[in-house]
Amino acid sequence: MLKMAFKYIYGPIRSRRLGLSLGLSLSPGKTCNLNCIYCQWGRTVGTVSQRREYADPNEIIAELKSWMRKNPKTAQRLKFVTLSGLGEPTLNTRIGELIGKVKKITSCRIAVITNSTLLGNPRVRKALLGADLVVPSLDAVDEKIFRRIDRPHPDVKLEKIISGLVSFGKEFRGKFWLEIMLVSGINDSIGHINKLKSVIQRINPDKIQLNSPVRRTAEENVLSVPSVKLEKIKKILGEKAEIV
Numbered sequence: 001m002l003k004m005a006f007k008y009i010y011g012p013i014r015s016r017r018l019g020l021s022l023g024l025s026l027s028p029g030k031t032c033n034l035n036c037i038y039c040q041w042g043r044t045v046g047t048v049s050q051r052r053e054y055a056d057p058n059e060i061i062a063e064l065k066s067w068m069r070k071n072p073k074t075a076q077r078l079k080f081v082t083l084s085g086l087g088e089p090t091l092n093t094r095i096g097e098l099i100g101k102v103k104k105i106t107s108c109r110i111a112v113i114t115n116s117t118l119l120g121n122p123r124v125r126k127a128l129l130g131a132d133l134v135v136p137s138l139d140a141v142d143e144k145i146f147r148r149i150d151r152p153h154p155d156v157k158l159e160k161i162i163s164g165l166v167s168f169g170k171e172f173r174g175k176f177w178l179e180i181m182l183v184s185g186i187n188d189s190i191g192h193i194n195k196l197k198s199v200i201q202r203i204n205p206d207k208i209q210l211n212s213p214v215r216r217t218a219e220e221n222v223l224s225v226p227s228v229k230l231e232k233i234k235k236i237l238g239e240k241a242e243i244v
């Protein structure tokens with residue numbers, strides 16, 4: 001479990017892919033339209049699909065300024081401010097405004113980690129254009145597997161996620177890394193990986209990041225994919241793929 005130092009700020013966290021990054025949550029509690037079996041925050045109690053101002057960007061910015069005042073040396077070493085946190089950040093209708101405000105008070109790059117479910121909405125895609133890096137996820141391209149691993153709100157449609165990702169890949173000028181969370185026995189069959197590969201070719205991300213659960217998960221018996229199999233999947237997906 002990540003340490004929540006403030007209401008909206010967590011970390012900083014050092015990771016191999018981002019270096020030192022400070023996380024911002026765009027809602028005070030878990031707010032998500034998915035209920036992924038591997039979620040490190042536990043089950044989503046009542047998925048939501050409605051975009052709303054789940055948190056006021058001015059309040060988040062006030063916390064960020066306060067954190068920077070209290071941690072001046074760490075603030076200087078930060079590589080990224082990452083919008084992610086407790087749930088799906090693009091559910092907050094003011095995410096674009098928040099990106100602009102963070103840019104005004106820090107020289108850090110801005111990353112957005114999203115579950116991709118709202119990328120079919122042109123307003124959401126436009127709101128993310130100010131980010132330096134977007135890491136959307138796509139765990140399945142098969143409806144049955146998608147429902148089993150990500151347990152979406154009924155309003156969430158897989159075909160809209162895929163077309164949203166394809167559009168976003170064409171519109172976004174920053175770095176675009178597609179993340180796949182692989183769970184043993186659920187979405188890691190070679191047949192499914194081959195289907196994912198052909199969809200990913202249409203999306204055309206800069207990188208494909210393969211992940212498998214290592215932290216606490218929402219459900220029991222959510223198993224990571226053994227490293228030998230991960231290497232095989234990486235090989236199938238080609239040179240853009242990496243294990244993170």
Ligand code: SF4
Nearest residue numbers: 032034036039087115
């Ligand atoms: S999209 Fe992210 S926050 Fe939402 S349930 Fe899945 S892992 Fe958890």
